[in-house]
Amino acid sequence: MDIITTKTAYSQVNNLLFKSYLPNIIYSAIEVGIFDQLAKGPKSCVQLAKLLNAEANITESLLEVLHAIDYLKRKDYTYSLTDLAKEYLTQESEVNQITAVKQFTSTEGPFANLTAALKGKVPEFNQNAWSSEEAIRSIEQGSKAGALQYVLSFVKDLPEFIKARKMCDFAGNSGYYSYAFLSENSNLQSHVYDLKEVCKISKRIKKDEKGFNRVSYHSFDLNNNDEFGEAYDFFFSSHFLYKYDSSKKLVGLLKKINKSMKMGALFVSNHMTGKASGENYLTLCIVELMTRAMGFPTHSVAEDFLKDALTEAGFECRYENAPDERIAYPGMIIAAIKVSEVEDETVPSKDLSASMLK
């Protein structure tokens, strides 16, 4: 795999793309009555959701987007209008510009049905969202805009990685991270685990890639509690743990992962933690709103939550790398070592509701 060094910050482009969703988001907030309710006085998310008969967890992430663009103020989890929102986005204002916002909305895109989702019509999340050739190529292309380089530059020098012979690329899609790791460790073999359709397409589109003979694709569906191999020296999990949004579920999965690894082996997590600054913070709020409106619990694993779960599951957190905000969807890397054996637990398949933007 040729790994190009990026010279500029892709997050700048990504932030602009996400901003283009704002008219739909703001208009949904107008439609469900957020600005009009807050014009009557400050309220918490729970109070607002109740008054508006809206889904609380989607309302929460919507309020955070409006706060990030300075349309709302927030104090101790109570939201109130800024002067700008009061003047231009409330029905009672004689100079409101609600029609103007509507003119910028689109009937396409992830927020076209936001109002319906807020009102309870939340679609069932489609876990096959990454199972088409187009989606597989697109997610790999996205990773090459900085994420792949960021993860590789950190992992390649870890002593446990240099010694590793067998790795698991957990929910690894077409295995683009594997190919990058293989290019830095000539003794490494990778086992990519992903959904059946993803494996089938990946084997076809990757067959000419350098290192293909060192990568095995295994169909598995974690919702069916399928096994994912054993005796790993290195276990890599990136942008997958989000739906394990309760401590019980996350620890249960990490214990299963622990059992699949050798003692002293390396576990690396690359996930968004819910923290970012400036323009990236707004993008992260919009990503979270999009995620919840799609019927998925969250797109963030808080750092301490993950570290505590790793400790409980027999790991010692040893290395970490703060998110690089030049890349889109910046992940925080936490690298841990298996230090004790644990009994595995069956992973419950039902999701609990999530709340991450604190």
Ligand SMILES: C[S@@+](CC[C@H](N)C(=O)[O-])C[C@H]1O[C@@H](n2cnc3c(N)ncnc32)[C@H](O)[C@@H]1O
């Ligand atoms: C956001 S992608 C992450 C891909 C890659 N690890 C990365 O960081 O770019 C999530 C991956 O999880 C896979 N996936 C989703 N649900 C799954 C399930 N129930 N069992 C196994 N894999 C699943 C998807 O096919 C997809 O490849």
